[in-house]
Amino acid sequence: MKNLLLADDDANIRALLRHVMTKEGYRVHEAQDGVEAVKVMQATPIDLAILDVMMPGMDGLELCDFIRQHYDIPIMLLTARDQLSDKRDGYLRGTDEYVTKPFEPEELIYRVKALFRRYHRTSSDIIRMNRIVIDRNNVEVSDGQSILFLPMKEFELLSQLAQFPGRLFSRVELIRLVWGTDYEGDDRTVDVHIKRLRDRFADYADDFVIQTVRGIGYKIEVKAH
Numbered sequence: 001m002k003n004l005l006l007a008d009d010d011a012n013i014r015a016l017l018r019h020v021m022t023k024e025g026y027r028v029h030e031a032q033d034g035v036e037a038v039k040v041m042q043a044t045p046i047d048l049a050i051l052d053v054m055m056p057g058m059d060g061l062e063l064c065d066f067i068r069q070h071y072d073i074p075i076m077l078l079t080a081r082d083q084l085s086d087k088r089d090g091y092l093r094g095t096d097e098y099v100t101k102p103f104e105p106e107e108l109i110y111r112v113k114a115l116f117r118r119y120h121r122t123s124s125d126i127i128r129m130n131r132i133v134i135d136r137n138n139v140e141v142s143d144g145q146s147i148l149f150l151p152m153k154e155f156e157l158l159s160q161l162a163q164f165p166g167r168l169f170s171r172v173e174l175i176r177l178v179w180g181t182d183y184e185g186d187d188r189t190v191d192v193h194i195k196r197l198r199d200r201f202a203d204y205a206d207d208f209v210i211q212t213v214r215g216i217g218y219k220i221e222v223k224a225h
Contacts, residue, residue, distance in 0.1 A: 001026065002047040048075075051076070075096050092216060129162055141158070157194070175189075198210055206223055208220055
């Protein structure tokens with residue numbers, strides 16, 4: 001049974017989501033603010049976090065920052081705001097999904113299930129994108145006929161994106177995940193490496209594409225065959 005963290009200062013919202021998510025077979029752990037949510041996460045292995053943006057004390061965006069620094073789980077933000085700038089802030093902080101209140105509980109269930117599918121990892125560390133196969137153990141990329149040699153940072157960047165197809169990564173997040181927290185350059189190096197990957201895999205556009213989300217970052221979309 002998967003554990004969900006539900007952090008929202010609205011008791012009615014928590015009660016509604018606890019009811020629908022429990023019926024779907026999830027175990028729901030509640031928090032009424034960000035500080036309480038941190039304590040829940042430190043005490044319980046959480047598989048997915050649903051966070052309200054507007055909470056007292058530590059709000060949802062600050063909590064999102066904390067989770068991205070310490071955990072590798074999907075995050076969904078709930079908010080009454082629907083401005084593009086607010087969504088941009090959420091995605092820049094590392095959220096995977098953004099849901100505006102009011103929402104239909106059934107839609108939220110679909111989105112939670114989609115996030116879990118997106119975050120599913122293979123135990124063998126083999127990532128397949130149609131013809132392209134990434135072997136993370138042996139640090140190799142192949143197209144089924146030959147090995148494609150990539151510099152290490154390009155390999156790590158491609159692997160990070162390919163692990164979670166459809167998941168949007170901000171440039172800042174990719175810097176932290178690929179170059180490390182002690183990296184002293186700017187995030188333009190991500191753009192440079194993405195361009196190199198696109199050039200390198202130009203002949204494989206039928207297998208996958210690296211998409212730019214303007215002002216935020218990048219994601220990989222795997223083509224359906």
